[in-house]
Amino acid sequence: MPRPGPTLRLARFVTExxxxxxxxxxxxxxxxxxxxxxxxxxxxxxxxxxxxxxxPFAYILGGVRRGRLTDHHVGIREQRRVPLLFGLCxxxxxxxxxxxxxxPRPVLALAAAxxxxxxxxxxVSHWWKMSIxxxxxxxxxxxxxxxxxAGLLATAPLLALVGWSRVRLRDHTVPQVxxxxxxxxxxxxxxxxxxx
Numbered sequence: 001m002p003r004p005g006p007t008l009r010l011a012r013f014v015t016e017x018x019x020x021x022x023x024x025x026x027x028x029x030x031x032x033x034x035x036x037x038x039x040x041x042x043x044x045x046x047x048x049x050x051x052x053x054x055x056p057f058a059y060i061l062g063g064v065r066r067g068r069l070t071d072h073h074v075g076i077r078e079q080r081r082v083p084l085l086f087g088l089c090x091x092x093x094x095x096x097x098x099x100x101x102x103x104p105r106p107v108l109a110l111a112a113a114x115x116x117x118x119x120x121x122x123x124v125s126h127w128w129k130m131s132i133x134x135x136x137x138x139x140x141x142x143x144x145x146x147x148x149x150a151g152l153l154a155t156a157p158l159l160a161l162v163g164w165s166r167v168r169l170r171d172h173t174v175p176q177v178x179x180x181x182x183x184x185x186x187x188x189x190x191x192x193x194x195x196x
Contacts, residue, residue, distance in 0.1 A: 007168060014165035018158075019073065020136040021057040025049050027140050028110060034147055035104035044098070044107045051094020052114050056087035075171055077129040084125060088118040109195035110143065117187045124179075131172040134180030135187075137162040142188035146196065 004012075016022075032045020060083050063069035074080050095111040117135060124130045137159055144152040163177040172180075 011165040011168035014161055015073070015133065015169060015171075018133060018137055018162045018165070020132055021053045023136050023140045024053040024114065027143060028052055028107070031106050031110050031143065031147055032104070035106040041104060041107075044103045047101075048094060048098055048103070048107050048111055051090050051097070052111055055090040055094075056083070059083060059086045059090075073133075073171065077125060080125040080129075081122065084118060084122045088115065088122060091115045091118060106147065106196045109192045112195055113139065113143070113187050113192040116191045117184065120183055120187070124183075128179075129172065129176055130183065131163070131166050131177045131180035133166055134159070134163055134172075134177045135184035138181040138184030139188040139192075140184075142185050143192055146188070146193055 028049045029042065029045040032048060033042045035041040035044065057072075060069060060072055060074060063079075063083060064072055069079050069083065070076055074083055091111060091114050095108065095115060098108055098111060117139065121130065121132055121135065141152070141155050141159060144155060159181060163174075163181065166172040166177050167174055
């Protein structure tokens with residue numbers, strides 16, 4: 001079997017680096033830290049990260065180990081429903097706990113946006129394999145800009161790189177990537193922005 005060429009290796013690297021669990025974890029920690037400008041906010045970010053990406057990703061890895069899921073990206077559309085529903089329950093539980101404990105508004109807003117995004121992803125994935133990588137990447141860019149300022153618009157070109165990697169790996173079509181980008185940006189703008 002021939003070795004993959006440099007573009008395929010780059011596409012795999014980009015896909016791993018921008019996986020939803022990676023982006024959501026980094027974003028949640030950044031928003032948590034920024035919400036109180038220090039370690040107290042970082043603690044909120046860590047607690048939120050546990051529920052919005054840690055527990056759901058652990059569930060997916062367990063599914064891969066048991067042979068119920070083919071890979072940690074859940075590349076087969078028919079396998080997505082249960083992990084997405086599990087993630088939805090985890091995010092909802094985390095959001096409730098964060099609200100009861102008095103987490104900062106930006107952390108709550110981010111968890112709420114994640115919850116709405118998962119509801120849409122569960123619904124769409126029943127019929128079509130929209131790119132969740134692209135959705136999370138677009139939502140991340142919008143949240144970064146809203147949280148840290150317009151200078152973070154410099155991260156927007158990375159969305160094209162994420163989309164390219166998903167298409168290059170033949171995990172998604174261009175319309176699936178574009179739909180993911182639109183969904184992620186809309187959820188961030190319509191849910192995170194007013195709640196923060």
